[in-house]
Amino acid sequence: MGLAAVTGIYTMKDLPVEQTGYCMTWGQQHYRTFDGKIFRFQGDCSYVLAEDTDHFFTVHLHNEKNCKGKGCKRSLSVYVGDLLIQLKSDPKDGSPGAFVDDKRLPLPSAMSGVLIQRVADFVVVRDPESELYVKWDGLESIFIRVGENQEKRTQGLCGTYDENHQNDFTKKDGKVVSHVVEFAESWAVGDCGNTKINSYCSKATEHDRCTLAKALQGCKYIMETKCKMVVNPAPYFEACKEDVCFSDDDDLVCNSMSAYFRECARFGVIVDWRRKDRCAINCPDNLCYDVCGSSCPKTCYDTSYNCENNHCIEGCHCPEGTYLHNGTCVARQDCPCQYAKQEYSPGSKLRLDCNRCVCARGRWVCTKNVCDSVCKAVGSHFTTFDGKHFDFEGRCSYVLARTEGMQDIAFEVKLINTCTGFECDRSLEVTVNGETVHVSHAGKVEIKGKEAILPYHNYFYAMEKVTTNFYKVTINSGLTVLFDGKDRIYIRAKPTLCSRMRGMCGNFNAQTTDDFWTPNGDLAANANDFGDEW
Known part of the structure; x- marks a missing residue:
């Protein structure tokens, strides 16, 4: 590997295809491209590590x-x-974290479809759309994985992902070069200091020779494990030596060893390489070290994240039977619950519509009452009983809701437009067992064709003015209609009317997929066809 001391490049051969698509950097100077080229340079500025050619x-x-x-x-x-x-x-406090607009995010979090979580000692960012996966250990080690859809579409220090390491040193201007410094400096962001590739391992002085011997002794374990038959250890051994020679500290063997054995673990070779006298890890609180812990930790909120191809992650994990929450491990019964982005302690209670909920074992346990539902017709904006939203501009009369099948109380609620030119006045007509109530745009109320004195009621319904603006029809079968005399109509239905109505307010059956059911018994293709049918 003498050439690497001059060129800064550790690898000269292509990797197997299955070992591509994964980029990493460790220490302050070691890099492995998506296609497996391992190189070294010392640069003290910012760089484009990886990006797609569309700059997404x-x-x-x-x-x-x-x-x-x-x-x-x-x-x-x-x-x-x-x-x-x-x-x-x-x-x-110096602890590693994820920040947006300089505000620290609670982990796990999701923003714009991007998932951010903490797994063992790593902060992980994952975007399902682009299949980008970024993992940072909070110190100097960074790992990036991309999906096969990014083949021939990446650039930066991680190189061009195309299973060919020969073109990995493609500069920002598209030119392929052979020198590490020229390649690296082209991907610098902003002003950059000196970029160097010189080797720190030397035999020039007695001190240099002692340091090199210490490096060889400390790093040799990389070359001795069962993983050497799967992942070539030589580049990592050379990187390890450079770290020790650079710092004159044999504790620096940990960076390259960690990178190598993590790569081994990706291919199913688990090496329990840490010892009390070699890169030991002390886990905080009640976490435990595991050389092969789950990459999908169980959390109190059980947020669904993609496992790292079912591979394990080394580091501090929660013991079996406990759940990760805010960096510590808790029993299931001690898990809090979330609602509207707020956290509630175990035993907390909430009322959601007509149901009561209690926080138990990290979940809201709620009663299962079927609640009232409201249909809205506000101007040209409609919302069905089941929550389907649509817009419809109409100049005719339309059935909002009517009874379906044989019922003791039959009703029909109509929206009536009276148009002159481009202007339309809206009125309401409610028919209950053959008796019609009409509320005009001007607020005039007629019952059975005669002007009515309010309040009015009979055995089947009641009519009243409840505010200065709203008129209310209450039908004894469980329907309430509010109309402001202008362009706002609200219809509230009790659960007893589930699946017993039709009209522009839909079926009230907890399904939005069939809300565009027409009087002819078929589904309309769009809102305009649906409205015209009613």
């Missing part, structure tokens, strides 16, 4: 300036459509 998604990498080899950090800016998610350390 872009991932910017921000290296720490003046990094001396140990304790350095990185951050990311992930652009998906119009959304910008920053993965960085919280300036308040």
Whole structure:
């Protein structure tokens, strides 16, 4: 691998196809492209790590300036459509998190279809639309996966994903080069300092030789495991040596070892490589270290996320039988509930419409009463009993709701338009067992063709004016109609009328798919055809 010390490139051969489509970078200087090319450069500015050629998604990498080899950090800016998610350390306490508009997001979160969650020690961003998957360990390691739909459509330091590492050093201007520095600097964002590829491992002095010996001793485990038959360990071994020589600290073996054994785990080779004296992890609170924990942790809210191809993730996980919530593990009975983006403790109660709910084991347990439903006709905007919204401009008379089949009380609610030129006045007509109530646009009320004195009631219905604006018809079978005398009609139906009505208000059967049912017994194709039929 002597050539790598000069060129900064560790790999010279194509990878198997199944090992492509996955880019990663670790330490402050090591990179692996989507097609498996592993290279090194030291750059202390921001770079386009990966983006699609349509610029729907872009991932910017921000290296720490003046990094001396140990304790350095990185951050990311992930652009998906119009959304910008920053993965960085919280300036308040130094903990890694996801931020939008400089506000820290609670995890898990979903914004504009993009899913953000914490899995073990990683913050994960996933966009189902573009199949972009970004994983950051909160320090220096970053992993990016794209779907096959992005083949030949990626660019940046992660290279062109086309299963050919020969063109991975494609510059921003489209030119393919062979030198790492020329390639890397073309993807710099903004002003950039010096970019170097020099090797830090040397035999020039006695101190250099001691450091190199320490690097060889500390890194040799990479070459000795069962995984070497599946994933070539040599590039990671060289990267490991460079980290130790750069920092003169044998603790830096952990970056390259972690990158290598994570790659092994992706291909089903699990190596329990950490020891008390080698890269040990101390888990906080009640989390436990697992070399192969689930990439889909169980959370109190059970938000559905895509597993990492069913692969495991190394790190701190919740013990079996507990659930992740706000960075700690809790028993199921201690899980809170969510409603309207607010959190409620176990045992909390809510009233939702006509039902009562109680928070139990992270779920709302509610009564299952069928509630009243309201149909609305406001100007040209309609909402059916089942919640289907549509617009309809009509100049005739239309049946909003009427009884279907044999019923003790038969009714029909009509919207009547009286038009002159382009202007239409709206009135309401309600017929109950053959008796008709008419409320004109001017507020005149007629019952059985004669002007009525309100309130009025009989055995089947009641008519009254309930406010300065609204008239109300109450039908004893469970229907209430409100009309403001202008252009607003609200019809409330009790559950006893479920599936017993037809009209522009729909069927009231908890299904929107058949709300455009016509008097002829078929489904209208659109709102205009539906309205015309009634």
